[in-house]
Amino acid sequence: MAGRDLKELFRAFRNADELAFRRAANTIIEEEEARHHVALARDLRKILASGESIDIGQGDVRLLPPPTDPDQGWDLATLQHPERYLGNLVLRPAVRTVLTDLAKEVPEWSKLEGLGVPRRNRVIFYGPPGCGKTSAAEALAAELGVPLVVVRLDAIVSSYLGQTASNLRRIFEYASSAPWVVLFDEFDALGRERSDPSEHGEIKRVVNSFLQLLDSYTGPGMLIAATNHEETLDRGLWRRFDEVVEFPLPTVREIRSILRRGLKHVKAEPLPIDEMGTELRGLPHAAAEATAWTAIRIAVRSNRTAVSVDDLTEAVAATKRRRW
Ligand SMILES: Nc1ncnc2c1ncn2[C@@H]1O[C@H](COP(=O)(O)OP(=O)(O)OP(=O)(O)O)[C@@H](O)[C@H]1O
């Protein structure tokens, strides 16, 4: 055990700072794992655990409740337990491979680090709205069997500006307290201009402090930042991530596949899925999914158990009429 970790542990105890204590304790446990002291690492995890906990295959890890804004009292994150897996999503093969590889590496992090290869646990998802960024983060958490922490950036940035940077620090401390997936959804909100131009310098400081926290994050979880405004991001941001994943608009084949999956559980006469998929070209995955739901709603409203060609045609028209 490094002297630095011991000092952290003692300092956290003196300050009665449970998060800092857990972070230091987790670092020590990971170091013991890297030295192949598996039984000791497992026992240490057990000692740390109590209350709501997750089993990560090496003993339980206790889950702390998310941190709150000290002035407003609101939660800075929410905890979810997603059950939709990567196999439930329609993904570009290259995207599926990246995500699967990331998940496969997590249990091998210690081994990789023993070989001098850093873990990949800072990932950015970008692409148009409704193309699966949030869903993929949920699916990664499900694949890893860990909870998903969704950071409420709206809560973080709507706190008093002076508080924003310390709220970010609170979130990163929390992110370091257990091996979960932490999603900074729509994280471009961090650098968004506010109404008061005098706050401009402060916003830059907030973005910089995010970059620093990101740089110094060493685990034990996986951080995912998602945005559909990649053009507004600071140029220095991209290289901070270990993996950059684009979620593009679906191909027509992918749209058809979502339609087929969405209509799988209802009886249906032979439907012109191929043709309807072509009609939806250029729209996001979310639009294809919604089309299937609309078709089913039309059938159910008419007391029918099967979706008809007319139902699907009407649903496609409705999807195309609205904005996505
Ligand atoms: N690849 C996909 N396969 C199946 N369904 C998908 C896929 N992508 C998106 N969907 C569906 O579309 C809806 C919106 O998806 P999601 O919230 O993941 O999009 P997003 O990329 O995060 O959008 P935004 O940029 O607006 O946050 C969800 O209900 C999801 O089920």
Ligand SMILES: [Mg+2]
């Ligand atoms: Mg999203």
